Amino acid sequence: MSKIIDIKDLSYIYLPGTAYQQQALNNINISLNQGELLGLFGGNGSGKSTLAKLLNGLIYPTTGRVTVCGIDTSIKALRNDLWKKVGLVFQYPEQQIFESNVYDEVAYGLRNLDLSESEVKSRVYEALKRVGLIPNSMVNLSPVKLSGGVRRRIAIAGILALEPEILVMDEPMAGLDPLGQKLMLDIIKARQENKTQTTIIISHNLKDILALADKIAILEKGYLVFYGEVPELLNHIDILSKFRLELPDYLQVAYALNARGIKTNSEINNLHEAGLELIRIISSQKGKF
Ligand SMILES: Nc1ncnc2c1ncn2[C@@H]1O[C@H](COP(=O)(O)OP(=O)(O)O)[C@@H](O)[C@H]1O
Ligand SMILES: [Mg+2]
Incomplete structure (x- = not known):
């Protein structure tokens, strides 16, 4: 198994040297093999979203190094390559939909990839199917008229269509009803069944994702307080009770x-x-x- 993500001694400070300086991550070490699913947990403000942004080069380490698919994310010249390899689904992605129909919304990122329109179309249809939507009945609809849960699936389809080697989803279950949460888990499960794709699911609720994850990382106030495989977590009664985690x-x-x-x-x-x-x-x- 080859190492696809390597985070070494990573620290990140927002607005360094100003009165608003905020250390969001302290000395984080995480590595992930291709095909693994990492569950990244922690309370509000623990640094989860910051870590997600560091993975696809939206921000760069203050100290330490993040290497993704062999690319050092601090190298600005390689940013475009990185963007193609790491798909990041932001928290509440349905709020960032802006195209006037579903087809164009899902196709948006693909159009930066130098693909023929027929290839774009087949990827859009395939991605919509993967999120459980029927393409023919969806493509001409206006996203604003659809429910929040369906809009979120469309936003995810837009990222899946890019076929990223690594998919990072920031709180994909947040704000969904139980049925919406189950659909989201099914999307994640389907992705995980393909053993070559690597996935990171960020959540503040460990139970959501525990059964699917290979590895777990738990952040607290910017520190990594647990990192390991799921069965190992069982031996850490202190962490299980501190975070009120129940398998x-x-x-x-x-x-x-x-x-x-x-x-x-x-x-x-x-x-x-x-x-x-x-x-x-x-x-x-x-x-x-
Ligand atoms: N753009 C920003 N500017 C300054 N501080 C920020 C910014 N974004 C996040 N922070 C701070 O960094 C810390 C980690 O935030 P974040 O990564 O969003 O945590 P989480 O996703 O776990 O809720 C928090 O203390 C937060 O206030
Ligand atoms: Mg967050």
Whole structure:
């Protein structure tokens, strides 16, 4: 597995040297392999969005280094290359929709990529399908008339259409109703099934994404207080209780079975999948009890 993101001793200060100076990140070290999904958590103001902006070169490290797909993000001349590799979905992206129809909105970024119009069209249609929308019934609609949840999916389609190697989503679940949240999880899950694409999901609610994540990073006031794989988090009772984190019951069962030597798939995303896995284990253990 090759390292696709390498964050080394990263610190970031807003407005350095002024009365408003604000240290948003302190000495952060994170690395991610291609195909992994990182859940980035932390309360308000902990530095999550700052880290997202550092990943696609919107801002540069004050000290330390961020390397993405082998590109040092501080090198301004490589900014365009970086922009093609890292798709960043801002928090509340539905507020930044400005084209008059859905097609042009999804096609907006693609039009900077030197593609033929037929390639643009096929990518727009494919991206709309990936976010669960039916292209033919959507492309001519005016985004302003659609619900916030649908507008968010359109904004995400616009980024997915660029087929970024790395996708960073800042609070994708925020403000959505349970159905909207489930649709969003399905989009993330579908992306994760493609093992070559790397994804970072930012959230202030760990439970949202825990079952999908390979690695977890937790920020507190600009400091990285936990970084590791999901099962490791279970051993950190201090962090679990401090952040009032609770694993979904089915994951607790899967990890507990594994810890007792009963090989259990912990890549389960819901109760239904957990039930199927339990049935599989029980049938394979027949006669052993
Ligand atoms: N543009 C900015 N100028 C000055 N300070 C900022 C700016 N954006 C964020 N900050 C500060 O940096 C810290 C981290 O903010 P942010 O990365 O937005 O946190 P989060 O996304 O976790 O809520 C906060 O203290 C915030 O006030
Ligand atoms: Mg934020």
